[in-house]
Amino acid sequence: MKNQSLSQNLIHASGRGEYDIVEQLLKDGASVHYKDADGRTALMAATQKNQVAIAKLLIKAGSNVNTRDITQLSPFICSAANGFHEILQLMIDAGADLKSVNRFGGTALLPSSEKGYLKTVQICLGAGVPVNHVNNLGWSALLEAVILGNGGRLYSEIIYSLVDAGADVHLADREGKSSLKHAKELNQQKVVNILTMEYEEGNDSIKKAKSLALMDQYEEAILEIDRGLEFDSKNLDLIYYKGYFLQELKKYEAALTEFNKALTLDPKDLDFYFYTANCFRLMKKSEEALNEYDKACNLDPTETFYRYHKSNYLRELGRHSEAVIEMDKLLALQPQRYDFSFHKANSLRSLGKHDEAIEAIENAIANDPTNPLYHLHKKQSLELLKQK
Structure with a gap:
């Protein structure tokens, strides 16, 4: 019981960034392998809060960078999904499974490409994370960067890095559309030039x-x-x-x-x-960050890119009720975007609103009935509903 208590304290101290306490708990016998009710190890707690020094200490003490929590997320993929590239490099150096995937079937490269974390993308590519891996939504990292990006300076850099690393520009999504076709439909001319090898930096x-x-x-x-x-x-x-x-x-x-x-x-x-x-x-500074997203949304209420990334950030913060509101606004603008329904369903499930989550995921299934990920999430929501 003493070791269990020490290990629980280790998780709390790791998330809070209390280096000296973490160091002492390790000396006293706390286990780096112990998991809390959410399946988190101390390393996961440190990673979620970007506690670099503590992550380094825990890895040195033998913490496994590939251990998954109850959502099937490992510290390795968590670091990439949040753009914490210093911790990510520690994970890679410690033997991260570069082919491992999250519950959506995406490698570390996919969420970092989606969210605009250029340095993280470059580290993943340099380490050898497969560039053309396709997740359960039918998207590669390149497709995510085009579809969920805005064709601006940062996303163009990410797309250039992916293409330079061998990303297949002709790889199609579940609707048969390639990254090039999406870029043309979205009027991302700079991206089109990169994908067709016609882009050259002039300055x-x-x-x-x-x-x-x-x-x-x-x-x-x-x-x-x-x-x-x-x-x-x-x-x-x-x-x-x-x-x-x-x-x-x-x-x-x-x-x-x-x-x-x-x-x-x-x-x-x-x-x-x-x-x-x-x-x-x-x-x-979360409120300031959200305020910046709002400025862009207010200037162009029809633009989905900034609202989508605002909703992403709200989910990261655990503010799922607000994320659902943003997703509803997105679906009002683009009702055909079944991936928006999917994300809405995930937030509703996190809120314990399983009836509504099932309704949202059924909307995604109606648009893409052969997607196994949607059916899996509906099944899981139905099981959670029975447990209520």
């Missing part, structure tokens, strides 16, 4: 800066961007890259200054609200 400063950034030489990359800004101080692409590189250096306030500078120059470039939201998210 020399950006070219040089990107090469330096790939080697993690962000300070040098910023100097290169500054040289470009000396001649073209209002170039939004140059300003974006400076902000992004500052963000990677964890100089978040400085990054926000650059992104807001761009918005001052062009308040209608909604892309930058996504970047400011990401910055606030990394600063663990």
Whole structure:
């Protein structure tokens, strides 16, 4: 019982970032393999809160980076799904199963491509996570980046990285549409150019800066961007890259200054609200991040990209009631998007509203009746309903 109590405390302390306490609990005999009621180990608790130093300590103590919780999520995939690339690298170095998947059948590369975590995508690709793996929704990482991205600067970089690593641009989804066809329908011209090998970065400063950034030489990359800004101080692409590189250096306030500078120059470039939201998210300022999503949604109420990513973030925060509201707004705009119904169903299930979850998942099944993932989730919701 003593060891169990110590191990429970280890999970709590790991999530709170209490390094000295974690260190002492390990010395006192707490087990890194112990799981709480949700199937979380101490490493999962540390990963969920991006506690890098504690994750490193737990891995050194023998924690398994591939152990799954009750939702079939491992610390390895959790780190990628949240863009926590420092912990992700620790997981990879510790022997993460690069082919492992989450409950949706997606590798670590898919959620990071969907959510716009460029550095995470690059780490996954460099480690050898399969680039053309298809999840249970019928999407590859490239399809997710095109369909759930906005064709802007950040997503274009992700798509370029995927294609450069061998992503199949002709691989089709369950409706028979390839990434190229989706990009054309979504009017993502820059993405179309990347997918057809017709894209080339025209700005020399950006070219040089990107090469330096790939080697993690962000300070040098910023100097290169500054040289470009000396001649073209209002170039939004140059300003974006400076902000992004500052963000990677964890100089978040400085990054926000650059992104807001761009918005001052062009308040209608909604892309930058996504970047400011990401910055606030990394600063663990959730309300500020949500406010940035709202600014973009208010400027263009018909644009689904920002509302979708807002709902994603709400789910990460465990604010499922609010996520459902956003999903309903998305479905009002695009009722044919059965993936929206699927996400709505997951939030409803997290709220214990199994009747409503089944209704939402049935809408997804009606649009895609052969998708096994939808039928599986309906079955699970029915089982949970019986247990109420």
